[in-house]
Amino acid sequence: MQPVFSIVLCTYNAEAYLDECIQSLLSQTFADFELIIVDDGSSDGTLRYLKGIKDQRIRLIELGSNHGLIYARTKGFSEAGGRYIAIMDADDIAHPQRLEEQLKVFQTLDVDVCGSFHISLDNATGKRRARKSPTSDSDIRALLTIYCPICNPSASVKTEIVRKNTYNTEYTHAEDYGLWCDIAANGGKFYNIPKPLLTYRLHAGQVSKLKKETALNSFRKIQARYVEKITGQSITPVAMPFRTRIRQGIAFMKDINTRIPGMSFRANYELYAEFQFRRNGWLTIPTRIERMLAAFYAMLLGRRRSKTH
Numbered sequence: 001m002q003p004v005f006s007i008v009l010c011t012y013n014a015e016a017y018l019d020e021c022i023q024s025l026l027s028q029t030f031a032d033f034e035l036i037i038v039d040d041g042s043s044d045g046t047l048r049y050l051k052g053i054k055d056q057r058i059r060l061i062e063l064g065s066n067h068g069l070i071y072a073r074t075k076g077f078s079e080a081g082g083r084y085i086a087i088m089d090a091d092d093i094a095h096p097q098r099l100e101e102q103l104k105v106f107q108t109l110d111v112d113v114c115g116s117f118h119i120s121l122d123n124a125t126g127k128r129r130a131r132k133s134p135t136s137d138s139d140i141r142a143l144l145t146i147y148c149p150i151c152n153p154s155a156s157v158k159t160e161i162v163r164k165n166t167y168n169t170e171y172t173h174a175e176d177y178g179l180w181c182d183i184a185a186n187g188g189k190f191y192n193i194p195k196p197l198l199t200y201r202l203h204a205g206q207v208s209k210l211k212k213e214t215a216l217n218s219f220r221k222i223q224a225r226y227v228e229k230i231t232g233q234s235i236t237p238v239a240m241p242f243r244t245r246i247r248q249g250i251a252f253m254k255d256i257n258t259r260i261p262g263m264s265f266r267a268n269y270e271l272y273a274e275f276q277f278r279r280n281g282w283l284t285i286p287t288r289i290e291r292m293l294a295a296f297y298a299m300l301l302g303r304r305r306s307k308t309h
């Protein structure tokens with residue numbers, strides 16, 4: 001019988017954090033899921049731990065040698081039999097109601113990708129911090145032009161969407177951002193649940209920290225492609241001198257507001273900030289005022305233009 005969710009969890013030498021992660025998934029209040037674990041050639045005690053768990057919902061796939069996250073996730077996605085795929089990282093912790101809350105969204109809203117707020121946990125200090133994200137589809141798709149507003153291991157996505165939009169091997173160490181941008185560019189719809197449904201662990205061994213330069217290069221490539229797909233422009237939001245950003249930045253924002261109706265003032269404010277140089281001191285207040293005026297102006301003109309199209 002087809003499960004509602006397929007949770008795809010990739011492991012690689014994750015023994016230190018794995019028990020807490022696995023137990024958080026097996027304890028979900030919504031239990032109609034399969035847990036597909038793809039081990040990407042672990043050499044520590046990860047496999048020994050996984051083989052010791054007795055739960056019929058678990059399917060363990062051993063790759064034997066290390067192939068990298070894109071290969072492992074793609075393998076897990078291809079094996080998924082559920083209507084929805086829930087992404088999870090081996091060092092994170094799912095809130096007990098994560099799947100239950102996301103299923104409610106899929107059943108009531110026209111959504112293809114559903115993420116949530118999260119708690120960041122500094123593994124060294126134990127400090128926890130609540131992290132919010134934009135919630136609406138318009139804001140998420142617009143802000144993908146400057147960063148990833150989806151907490152990747154909090155996200156669930158319709159399986160049919162993953163079948164049409166796969167990971168791109170060019171997007172090394174920024175593969176999730178690339179996947180969301182591709183889905184958005186192809187008309188996918190997004191939502192973030194305004195509740196923290198994941199604890200995201202921060203530690204020195206994360207790939208995002210170890211491969212920072214490669215990830216940044218991939219991010220820039222993805223960003224440029226996404227902006228060009230949705231606007232037809234080759235301009236990406238970067239710091240520009242005042243006169244240039246007034247001309248190019250405002251034009252860019254008006255275009256975004258026309259193509260993605262319903263952007264909030266806050267999203268416009270965040271977007272315009274990318275065109276400004278970051279300074280402290282006496283320029284802070286004028287900089288913020290400029291941001292507010294630009295955001296309001298672009299939002300207003302964008303709405304007028306969208307009504308005439």
